Amino acid sequence: MITGELKNKVDKLWEMFWTGGLTNPLDVIEQITYLMFIHDLDKMDNDRKKDSRMLDLQYESIFAQKNHLKWSSLRDKSAEEMYQIVIGEVFPFIKILHMDGESTYSKYMGDAIFKIPTPQLLEKIVTALDEVYCLIERQPDNKDIRGDVYEYMLSKLTTAGTNGQFRTPRHIIRMMVELLDLRPGDLICDPACGTSGFLVASGEYLKEKYLEEIFYDEKIMKHYNNVMFTGYDMDRTMLRIGSMNMMTHGIQNPRIVYKDSLSDQNEDNSVYTKILTNPPFKGSLDNDIVSPTLTKIVKTKKTELLFLALFVRMLKNGGRCASIVPSGVSSNSNDKAYLNIRKEIVENHRLEAIISMPAGVFKPYAGVSTAIIIFTKTGAGGTDKVWFYDMQSDGYSLDDKRTPLEKSDIADITLRFKNLAEENSRERTEQSFLVPKAEIVEKKYSLSFSHYKQSVYVEKNYPHPRVIISEIKEIENELINGLLELEKRIDG
Template structure:
């Protein structure tokens, strides 16, 4: 989360939009994002120019050499009316024309983008404010988007935008994307999971860019994201382009509907799907209803994961706690499907404060592999108690953090075999889970050690009470004597 000085700067920029007449939060975020994008395009260009100069190689820039004033670093110093004219009539049309073939995610969703800042004075203030935002750190960039989205009154109700960056990063590190993976987030929001996955690949598989085929796959077919909000699609497309992914598949789609025809197409699902209650059966794909007859989105998305994954594909998905222990036929059906027909590997329970201040719901991460033939022998449970931040609305950084321990232990599961049920993580045999109605709540299996507390004999306690009463009576008498004087 962003705090302190950066948060204050963002709030001041938001206030400029508000007082300038742009009061719809989504419009503010769109216009804010366009300006951030223009600034970051120039910053990325400067880095590439410096690298080319250092290596002594020729570089063909993104910006036309005869139009240097299209760059943020140039027009930001101009007088307000001149800057406004250039941004409105030249810079904005320029960014809309990027990837002009119309096939890229960026070009699809920038086509209907509109520049709505009404006056030169307002633009000048916004450019000055945004120019002082330090956006070099990728986590800061993601946190900034998240903070902006927190200002949408409805954003907290569907869980779509609320995945903290450190939770996303942990999930990516648990499933370890590979250069050959085909990754999807069926409810992508701002593409946080896709951004984190590409960062992981750059950090741990940088050699993939030396292979023409893998490089082509990375830029064009590896990353896939779907959403039903065109604003989110625009932000997600810009986010991926700024992170160096040229042409991800980002599309407007209701992933749970008949419109989604994907079957066994992906090798990795990373998701925190919205838990917005119930849908009408008519709006849900019949294929999903065959797996689980329910109107609940959290169960339908798990069924969707199983349908769209290839055999051997993996999933790390956040679910509300009710999925783990719900007693309805549909809840049990989904859990049974995961355990009996596929390989459920881990259930990581997270404390309810993880999604504050937006929501206080308790959640868990389910990690499983699609096999179609079973394979669940035992399930690893982890009881996360701290994620490095306070679990209240302020979410201040703290020293307690289970995330490094979760990653280390999940990567060394052979060493977990002898862990006791009183420990923070342990295995549970599949037969025990079956006997408990496929209940996946950690509290069903966790054992608590109680320490015996010894109390004094009642006679001794009574004597102490009488002594205290005598002391109180003596003190009252002293007060009476003082009042009589």
């Protein structure tokens, strides 16, 4: 969530487009995104120059012989000159950054159109966007704030929140990335990538933890830039934003693809080592849309169950998944399909953890109760004990304002998950504990924290009923005597 001055700046920026004649929210988001991308190319180029000097590597600037196309150069020009350079040079330049027609970037920038109608409007927007970036840079964690700006813009869409087009909170994404312990050789996928938040966070984590290993090994660097990250989505605007988001975070050619993950379009089988996602759960799909390979795993039309079947199919043996799921996946006992998908994961693979999250985590866009499921695909079972954690605070208030709080369970979750042996001594009355597989089977594969938690009952002794009656009579007598005394004073 963005608030205060930054929110006001974004609102004014948005208003500039509307008063300038661009009233379609998707057009506004796309145009802002293009300009943000032009700004970020300048910053990315400077950062890569610094990294190359630090690592003693050669780097050729993408702006070689074209420094006048940089944001830092454009913003100082007159409105007319800026407009002509953007239309005639900058926009064609960003559309051909990857000449390879098969690259992610070229696929989604090839049909991009610059729609800002006048030099004066462009100058106002560039100035306003510069002010937004200045505010972002002043924030202690400006990467999160940048993501929040995207989220806030998406919230202005009438479809945002119903079509799943809003960010998973960045701190939740980061926690999930850390829980999966990513490695430089991984193949990582988000089958419902949106703005590529999970993929961007995965890339940032890997650079933090394995910077030298990635940048000094040419083979790993090529893998990181071209093969490691795959994202699917069915919204071309999201694909554009997602691919640009990844490119500005230093990932040159991720596989961000237009694809319906649950359909026959998606043929991925035993491909990925890690899946990180928060797929949109829209209810039910028609049978003729869904891939038969998924209904073989679980016979259902419900998307929340079909996505779990999809993760099982897409992972390699030994591959791991961390996905956000609605609470019904954990607890629904009335629909056989819910039981069957839980049974599939518990019996045929290795279920590792269920982390229940409070309903307010996705406010103000949704108030649904959710959980994070973590499992390893084995094809041969392996579930022994499952770790349950009841997250009570994610570090923000659970109302629409989402005000930062001092208390957060996220660090505790990460620490405990990486030291599960120590959880054996935890009591069922505590916030986390291990549950043996046999007990889960006995409870019809329920994965609800509340089904295994034991409540603490404090024994309390109460007086005998006759004593209580006697005390009530004494109080009643005092009231009557008081009323009689009052009457005497009135009459007297």
